[in-house]
Amino acid sequence: MVDAATILSRAAAGLGREIGRANGLPRAAYTDPAFLAHEQDALFARTWMGVVFSEDVGAPGDAEPVVAAGVPVLIVRGTDGRVRAFHNVCRHRATIVLQAPAKGVRQFSCPYHAWTYDLDGRLVATPYFAGTKDSSPTERDPAALGLVPIACGEWNHIVFINLDGRAPPLDDYLAGTRKLFAPLDLDRARLGHRHAWDFAANWKLVFDNWEVYHHVWVHEGVFDRMSDEVDLKTGEPYTRSDAEGAVMSLSLKAGSPRHLRQSGPLATGALPPIPVKPGATVPAAAAVALLPNTTVTITRDAYVPAIYMPRAPDRTHARMAWYFHADALDEARAAGRDRVLDRWLGPTRRLEDRRGIRAQDHRCMELQQAARGSAVADDVVFSPTWEQNVHYFQRWVLAQLAP
């Protein structure tokens, strides 16, 4: 184990150079528990991070426990329809209060001594605390012993939290997505499928993968032709890489071939397009990373957000959802929805079969993680043509972690 400061100073030297001569984050940034602990405190806790989808807590009284940046968090939809987040920690002697997702509950009762909280986090019962059934602490103010709230907000079916409560407003954090999302009316999109799994790679490899250079080698059956990725005569990729603040995106350039712009390679054309505002047109495909742990992909026929949660230096939890036009949820469209899901998850829906693009990506990330057992992985290099986003992301991580 090396200390985080040593890893950061090595990384700063490699990433400080322009992209053509830069070296990426050293392997310890992907393998060292102390480095992950520093990331949890100095990066994840200080920004907004996606935690669940709105439909995970769809109705008042629906609640879900999550572990976000190592912190146990309780997400609940209140009786007023608003989503709230709390530290999932009993104020008596610190026990996890909510152990499993729950539907339609009216209160939370701690499993240890049954201290009870309402959906707003207020402490409403401390049975037998002073010996009798309805007694409560006399030397302390029960109003000060509610569940501790965490800043929380919802955007396009994703629930975000900010653990330290000091990040700029959620709207500011998402400002870089405004133009891309302006034509969309995703409130009218409906959840069609959910999938969650763990994979054996560091969380940063998800965002190191925000490039299309790998497409034809990794995603057989979906991205098969280099001529769909790049103008073979000029060497100019058809994808734009944009990055500003915590928003990093891949989208088709205006001058890309018409067949790409019309549908995008991930669209099947088998479903009504995702809902747009009156008079707006469905945008061409785009993949947007909301650093540090959320991504959204827009295709013609589905809106696909994903949330990634680090579990260990070499383990990440993924949670994905597919939203469609409400008409696409008709039974008659089941085959069309299956075609979309086949592209992402493979026809068996089993990640280990590696047949969908997400399973294929995560397999590559696992190979990259395994390669970080060797010191050779300290000196990775970037393609200036394709990998500006990777260089940007790694520098962004460094900037967040700088003392």
Ligand code: FES
């Ligand atoms: S620790 Fe929760 S009631 Fe005692």
Ligand SMILES: [Fe+2]
């Ligand atoms: Fe990929």
